[in-house]
Amino acid sequence: MSFRGKVAVVTGAAGGVGSVIVESLRAEGAVVLAADLIAPEGDQNHSLVVDVTQSASCESLIDTVMDRFGRLDILVNNAGVIHVGEAVDTSDTQWRHVLSVNLDGAFYMSRAAIPHLIETRGVIVNIGSDFSFVGGDSLVAYCASKGGMLQMTKAMALDHAAQGVRINIVCPTVIxxxxxxxxxxxxxxxxxxxxxxxxxxxxxxxxISPDEVSDAVLYLAGDRARHVTGTSLVIDGGVTAR
Ligand SMILES: NC(=O)c1ccc[n+]([C@@H]2O[C@H](COP(=O)([O-])OP(=O)(O)OC[C@H]3O[C@@H](n4cnc5c(N)ncnc54)[C@H](O)[C@@H]3O)[C@@H](O)[C@H]2O)c1
Incomplete structure (x- = not known):
């Protein structure tokens, strides 16, 4: 599977999964801008600071991609945080933080990217969770955010299918x-x-290991998934089959 000539943005790129997605896309020939709260290691031209909770920061990241590379083919919304707590253990700030990073962030990045993805008939791959489907104990904010991300994926996929933009979600169990x-x-x-x-x-x-997640991301981002949109690829060793 070659991504030669493609330009990708990966958020949360300094993290355990994001760094592997970045390396996998680069290994297949893509130019990747790796973005995180602290710029990921690597040369400055291919790494950038973003705070996905801020729409202006997301828009500026996409503007930078267009300025530097002139096109955008792939957006991977991978930045995410978790908070352990039942509702009564979750403060306003903790609730907002999880929803802001996991759901608002993917929305802001996607909204900024879509006009450019329409030009390239590009793709968005969101990183959800098995908690996009099932509840988890003491994970109320996280489950709300990842469940929302699944529905956002489907709605956006419908909106942009006729424009040739594919939007899917990878849902791993614990990585x-x-x-x-x-x-x-x-x-x-x-x-x-x-x-x-x-x-x-x-x-x-x-x-799950991070490379098993990146394998799924590369499948959904590539031409072999050319007729796949609005769907979820669950990688969970059978967790949600119960
Ligand atoms: N680790 C797991 O068990 C697991 C399971 C299922 C899904 N996921 C999802 O996979 C994705 C990657 O998680 P991970 O395990 O690599 O976690 P991680 O903590 O290693 O990486 C997450 C990255 O997101 C970045 N980030 C946090 N807030 C940000 C912000 N406001 N703006 C930009 N970047 C921000 C962090 O700096 C970090 O580098 C997340 O969306 C997570 O919810 C993780």
Whole structure:
């Protein structure tokens, strides 16, 4: 699968999953602008600061892509945060933060990108979760954000199908990344115990690895998925089959 000549933007690109998506797209020939709260490592021309909770920051990122590279083919909305808490344990600020990064961020980035994606008949790939479909204990804000992202994906896909823009969502179960360490911290577990707990929740016996997520992103971003839009690709070792 070659992405030679394609220009991609990946948000949350310094993170466990984002960094692997960036490398995978580059390995297949794409020019990738890696964007995160702190500019990801790499040469300055291909890495940028973005705060996806701010629409002006998202618009400026897309403007920079157009200035530097002259086109946009692929947007991967991967930036995300998690908060452990039932409703009564979730403050206004915590609720807004999770919804702002996970849902507003993907909306602002997509809105800024779509006019340029129409020009290239490009694609958006959102990173959802198995919690786009099922509830999770003490994850009310996260589940709301990822469920919203699934519906946003479908609605946007319908709006832009006739313009040749494909919009899909990858929904992984728990992935072995720094987010697992953050969950361990919030739950008061050691990182090792947290990983054993998560491995045991997956029917095929282990968490997902970041490259399994990037494989799905590359499939949906590429020509082999040319008739695929408005759908979700669940990678969860069987979790949501229960
Ligand atoms: N790790 C998991 O178990 C898991 C499971 C399913 C889905 N996901 C999703 O995968 C995606 C990537 O998660 P990850 O595991 O790599 O987590 P991670 O914490 O390693 O990376 C997330 C990245 O998002 C960035 N980010 C946070 N707020 C931002 C903002 N306002 N603007 C720009 N960037 C911001 C962070 O700086 C970080 O680099 C997220 O959307 C997450 O919800 C993760």
């Amino acid at each position: 072995d990344t720094p987010m697992v360490d953050e969950l361990a911290r919030q739950l008061g577990n050691t990182p090792g115990d947290q990983r054993r707990i998560y491995d045991a929740t997956v029917p095929d016996g282990r968490m």
